Amino acid sequence: MSGRARVLRWAIPLAVVPVLVLLAYGFRTDPRVIPSPLVGKPASPFALTTFDGKPISLESLRGQVVVVNFWASWCIPACYDEAPSLERAWQTYRDRGVVLVGVNIQDKEEPARRFLDRFKHTFPNAPDPSGRVSVDYGVYGVPETFFIDRQGRVRFKQVGAVTDEIVKRHVETLLAEPA
Amino acid sequence: MSRALAAVLLLIVALGAGSPLAAAPVSEEVVNEVAAQLRCVVCQSLSVADSPSETAHQMKAIVRERLAAGESPEQVKAYFVEKYGLWILLAPPRQGFNLLVWVVPFVGLAAGLVLVVVLTRRWSRRAASAPVVARPDAAMRERILREMAEREP
Amino acid sequence: MTPELGYALTVAALLLAVYGAGAAALSGSRHRPDLRRSSERAAIGVWLLITACMLLLVYAFLTFDFSVKYVASNTNRGTPFYYRITALWGALEGSIILWAWMLSLYTLIVVRRYRRAQPQLYPWTLAVMLGVSSFFLLVMTIPAPPFERLAPIPADGRGLNPLLEDSGMITHPVALYLGFTGFTVPFAFAMAALIVGRTGDEWITITRRWTIVAWYFLSLGLLIGGWWSYHVLGWGGYWAWDPVENAAFMPWLTATAFLHSAMIQERRRMLKLWNLTLIILTFSLTLFGTFLTRSGIIGSVHAFSQGSVGQFFLAFLALVVLGAFSMLAWRLDRLRGQSELDSIVSRESAFLLNNLFLVAAAFTVFFGTVFPLLSEAVKGVKVSVGAPFFNLVSIPIFLALIFLMGVGPLIAWRRASAENLRRNFLKPVLVGIGGAALCWALGVGNAIVLLCFALVLFVAATIALDFGRAARARRRTGDGWREATWGLALRQNRRYGGFVVHLGILVIALGVAGSQAWSTQHEATVNRGESLELGGYTIRFDGLQASEESNHFKVTGTFTVTDRRGPFTVLTPAKKFYPQEQTPIAAVDYRLGFIEDLYLVLGEFARDGSHATIKVQINRMVSWLWIGGLVLTLGAGQPTAA
Numbered sequence A: 001m002s003g004r005a006r007v008l009r010w011a012i013p014l015a016v017v018p019v020l021v022l023l024a025y026g027f028r029t030d031p032r033v034i035p036s037p038l039v040g041k042p043a044s045p046f047a048l049t050t051f052d053g054k055p056i057s058l059e060s061l062r063g064q065v066v067v068v069n070f071w072a073s074w075c076i077p078a079c080y081d082e083a084p085s086l087e088r089a090w091q092t093y094r095d096r097g098v099v100l101v102g103v104n105i106q107d108k109e110e111p112a113r114r115f116l117d118r119f120k121h122t123f124p125n126a127p128d129p130s131g132r133v134s135v136d137y138g139v140y141g142v143p144e145t146f147f148i149d150r151q152g153r154v155r156f157k158q159v160g161a162v163t164d165e166i167v168k169r170h171v172e173t174l175l176a177e178p179a
Numbered sequence B: 001m002s003r004a005l006a007a008v009l010l011l012i013v014a015l016g017a018g019s020p021l022a023a024a025p026v027s028e029e030v031v032n033e034v035a036a037q038l039r040c041v042v043c044q045s046l047s048v049a050d051s052p053s054e055t056a057h058q059m060k061a062i063v064r065e066r067l068a069a070g071e072s073p074e075q076v077k078a079y080f081v082e083k084y085g086l087w088i089l090l091a092p093p094r095q096g097f098n099l100l101v102w103v104v105p106f107v108g109l110a111a112g113l114v115l116v117v118v119l120t121r122r123w124s125r126r127a128a129s130a131p132v133v134a135r136p137d138a139a140m141r142e143r144i145l146r147e148m149a150e151r152e153p
Numbered sequence C: 001m002t003p004e005l006g007y008a009l010t011v012a013a014l015l016l017a018v019y020g021a022g023a024a025a026l027s028g029s030r031h032r033p034d035l036r037r038s039s040e041r042a043a044i045g046v047w048l049l050i051t052a053c054m055l056l057l058v059y060a061f062l063t064f065d066f067s068v069k070y071v072a073s074n075t076n077r078g079t080p081f082y083y084r085i086t087a088l089w090g091a092l093e094g095s096i097i098l099w100a101w102m103l104s105l106y107t108l109i110v111v112r113r114y115r116r117a118q119p120q121l122y123p124w125t126l127a128v129m130l131g132v133s134s135f136f137l138l139v140m141t142i143p144a145p146p147f148e149r150l151a152p153i154p155a156d157g158r159g160l161n162p163l164l165e166d167s168g169m170i171t172h173p174v175a176l177y178l179g180f181t182g183f184t185v186p187f188a189f190a191m192a193a194l195i196v197g198r199t200g201d202e203w204i205t206i207t208r209r210w211t212i213v214a215w216y217f218l219s220l221g222l223l224i225g226g227w228w229s230y231h232v233l234g235w236g237g238y239w240a241w242d243p244v245e246n247a248a249f250m251p252w253l254t255a256t257a258f259l260h261s262a263m264i265q266e267r268r269r270m271l272k273l274w275n276l277t278l279i280i281l282t283f284s285l286t287l288f289g290t291f292l293t294r295s296g297i298i299g300s301v302h303a304f305s306q307g308s309v310g311q312f313f314l315a316f317l318a319l320v321v322l323g324a325f326s327m328l329a330w331r332l333d334r335l336r337g338q339s340e341l342d343s344i345v346s347r348e349s350a351f352l353l354n355n356l357f358l359v360a361a362a363f364t365v366f367f368g369t370v371f372p373l374l375s376e377a378v379k380g381v382k383v384s385v386g387a388p389f390f391n392l393v394s395i396p397i398f399l400a401l402i403f404l405m406g407v408g409p410l411i412a413w414r415r416a417s418a419e420n421l422r423r424n425f426l427k428p429v430l431v432g433i434g435g436a437a438l439c440w441a442l443g444v445g446n447a448i449v450l451l452c453f454a455l456v457l458f459v460a461a462t463i464a465l466d467f468g469r470a471a472r473a474r475r476r477t478g479d480g481w482r483e484a485t486w487g488l489a490l491r492q493n494r495r496y497g498g499f500v501v502h503l504g505i506l507v508i509a510l511g512v513a514g515s516q517a518w519s520t521q522h523e524a525t526v527n528r529g530e531s532l533e534l535g536g537y538t539i540r541f542d543g544l545q546a547s548e549e550s551n552h553f554k555v556t557g558t559f560t561v562t563d564r565r566g567p568f569t570v571l572t573p574a575k576k577f578y579p580q581e582q583t584p585i586a587a588v589d590y591r592l593g594f595i596e597d598l599y600l601v602l603g604e605f606a607r608d609g610s611h612a613t614i615k616v617q618i619n620r621m622v623s624w625l626w627i628g629g630l631v632l633t634l635g636a637g638q639p640t641a642a
Helices: A003-008 A018-030 A078-096 A108-120 A133-135 A162-177 B002-018 B028-035 B054-068 B073-085 B096-129 B136-150 C002-030 C033-062 C069-074 C079-088 C091-112 C122-141 C167-182 C184-196 C204-230 C243-266 C273-293 C308-330 C348-381 C388-409 C420-443 C447-478 C480-490 C494-518 C621-640
Strands: A047-049 A055-057 A065-071 A097-103 A123-126 A146-147 A152-159 C520-527 C531-534 C538-550 C553-563 C566-571 C574-578 C585-587 C589-591 C596-605 C611-620
Touching: A003 C566, A018 C308, A018 C348, A018 C420, A047 A123, A055 C033, A065 A078, A065 A123, A065 A162, A065 C480, A078 A097, A078 A108, A078 C480, A123 C033, A133 B054, A133 C585, A146 A162, A152 A162, A152 C480, B028 B054, B028 B073, B054 B073, B096 C069, B096 C348, B096 C388, B096 C538, B136 C388, C002 C122, C002 C184, C002 C574, C033 C069, C033 C079, C033 C091, C033 C585, C069 C091, C079 C091, C091 C122, C091 C167, C122 C308, C122 C566, C167 C184, C167 C204, C167 C273, C184 C204, C184 C308, C184 C531, C204 C243, C204 C566, C243 C273, C243 C494, C273 C308, C388 C420, C388 C494, C420 C447, C447 C494, C447 C520, C531 C611, C538 C596, C538 C611, C553 C596, C553 C611, C566 C589, C566 C596, C574 C596, C585 C596
Parallel strands: A065 A097, A097 A123
Antiparallel strands: A047 A055, A065 A146, A146 A152, C520 C611, C531 C538, C538 C553, C553 C566, C553 C574, C574 C585, C589 C596, C596 C611
16 A cells, blocks of 8 residues: 555544534534624614503613513523512612513413512513514523613623523613713 | 596505505415524424414514515515524525535535546446456356346246 | 432443453454353343343332432323333433443344354454443443432422323334444444454345344334324424434435445445445444434434533544544555446446435535534524425435436446346336326426426336336246235345335335425414315314313314315314423324325414314325335335345
8 A cells, every 4th residue: 555545544534523523512502592683783662561551662761771571471490580580670770770671472361460470570561462572582482681771772681590690780781881 | 527536546546555555465375485484493493384383473473464564585584584693594594604504515416426437437447457257256156146036036 | 229229230231341342352352262251241241230220210110219310300190101111211311221222132132143153253243332332331320320319209200291292202212223223233343344354245244134124223213203293293294304303314324325335345346445434424323313412512302411411422422433434544455446347337336326315415414414513613603404405405316316216226237238228217217207297287386396206106117117027927937916926025035125115215205295295284263163174174163172181281172174075074183281391282183194184283272262273284195104114114024034
């Protein structure tokens, strides 16, 4: 066998190495966490009616920091885990120019109301029966939370449950910015 | 007078029917075609057209709404890409880096075809220059018997 | 007690397998018959221990032993009896046990059949098989132990994934795994051949039957998976190009290529290097498949995943691929071709093209499956590669393969004369073109469907031609008509077995083409008493009924269906609400038919039963897939019996 062929034959096993490297890279990514293209862009307007019958729209909240949380009553355990944090955040920041809005998606009225009763949410919560708002925000799972600044731009998106820490960090950042 | 009125009314109707603000009824086929190119966000590999989930229903309704409002299929797809990102399309657009996935399989097939052609020519040249087998040996005899058995029951 | 006992059994099996692999390898290199016997006893021991593990786990399932975490995660007190047994392979840990058990069973068969017949290759084959078993036992010991203890012991378990409470789920993993693990045997023999240096045709002749059996079970597993998807998942489709479906399809493609190119090596002593490459690829792809399902790197409907299992699999995959190809590279000089081809127009060429297209298909599926990962690594952008891509690129390849199915079996070896071509192909080509023209005249407009029909008819005609000639020859020698035709079909003959398998594939191809081109669906909300019409059927909504089942709450809708001739059937699709599931599971109801299936999915409904949303599908020719599978079984049963 020629010298060149003797060396070239090792190209066969080496050829597989890039594939293996690519597969190994796969461990560093999570196929379910996808960066949102909406970050930095103006938030989509919405106009909904809360469970209490009152209207709420993004327009009317311009000038305040808005936190939009998408949830469902069947979303166990994440939505249940984050619910107390959300209520606490509302109590802490409602007088500082922050509005928390909960949007209930892919759910039925009764279980949704039971969820709200259980956690005694006092911030506005509205159902999105047609799913239009959830698609406008590129929501692909629950829970997802969007942090919108005073100029109406989406600044952060949290996929999965929020914690007190996460809410505090993002809200404080947005509050510190000039109006 | 009534004829002029009728003509004016007809004109108004004609104009109204042609305007993009008219809610033109959209065929389910077109809706399904667009929906088949969108990925259902909760079921991984199914399209919005196929998926039985609630989310897919809602997405399909939005597709129908937008098409009825006069948007083209491309515009509807662009709307979803704007909100979700490129991954919402069940197959990447044929541009930039994504062109690779569309092209590589065919290039691979073509390369393979070239290889097969090269090899068959090399092997047939080798056969042409190889010495003719003088007598059937045991292996060949056995094979001949086997082929005969297969040709006739 | 059970968790600890089970864990001890697992560790014992692992140690025994490692010992056995080492002893077998040593016996091969040093010709030590005593070590060989010792490794055989170790193989028996491994099988006994894994069987004991399985029985112990089944016992835990049947006695509601929720101290075992796996039992608690996959059943609850309401799970029906038979599903408590099949829950064994319902999730990750159990599926590994099933794989390991099948592997150990195959190892025993290898021991039994080859210990005297193949003194040179056998010790190394045994070593490789025990080595692979060791890996799976290692996975059972460290990252995915089935006998993990759960403390405190819960009062009730979580329950089986409701989608798995189905007959398809009982058989699909079993068939699939019998296929996957079956390829370990030819691979092991190939490795033995490389190690020992006997890189001739021996290993291929020995493993021919194994390959066919493994190939058959893999085909069966894929078809059952399609059937399960069709009648359980509620979308009316049988194949979604989901990454895990692809992962099982890729080894099938390369295995099919291997089946054919092995025939060339047997006949013409060609393609030795290529066959070794193919079996290494096939075996590696089976490992890649399990890696994909268990690593979570690509999201999928199937993914069990979690934990470090994925890393173990990737490490083993790397070891196998790099090791096997290195050995191939090492022995390259012995594999230099003496390949000769008399003419480009010959059966050899047809087989080469067959291999080209099959491997190209496997490569395409692989590239498409892995591309999202590549895109993210290189560009940081997540993309999806799904049905539109796979359908587009695979259709031309599969059409070409159908064509080759007709050409291959009839074209002459070495050199096909013009006479040979005319005799064998003129009539079938005419049949193909004529048939397509007829279909076009009958209203089939889709060009691809027409082409598919033309090719299928062409291939069917070649098969009929060959059958006819052989039957006529038998008649001439005195057999009756029935014996001449059926006798040929059922005869234990490799050639006609192959024909029947091809026939099965044709039927499946027709089913796929027909269902893609001609199925329709419609969705609407109907009030009670109102009807919905589609394709000649009138479906009337009669009402809803709620019922409490052993482990779920069910709402069933009743729909009376009439067609043009009168009452047709009553269908009862339902929605099942499982406490442990976040969303309800749809239970589809359907009426299967030869030409078309009527398929009903219940969607949203009003609590009082006043109205409901239903999706009606008329899926045409889907039954042909399952019929094709039966035909396949008939054909594959042939050569194995020989």
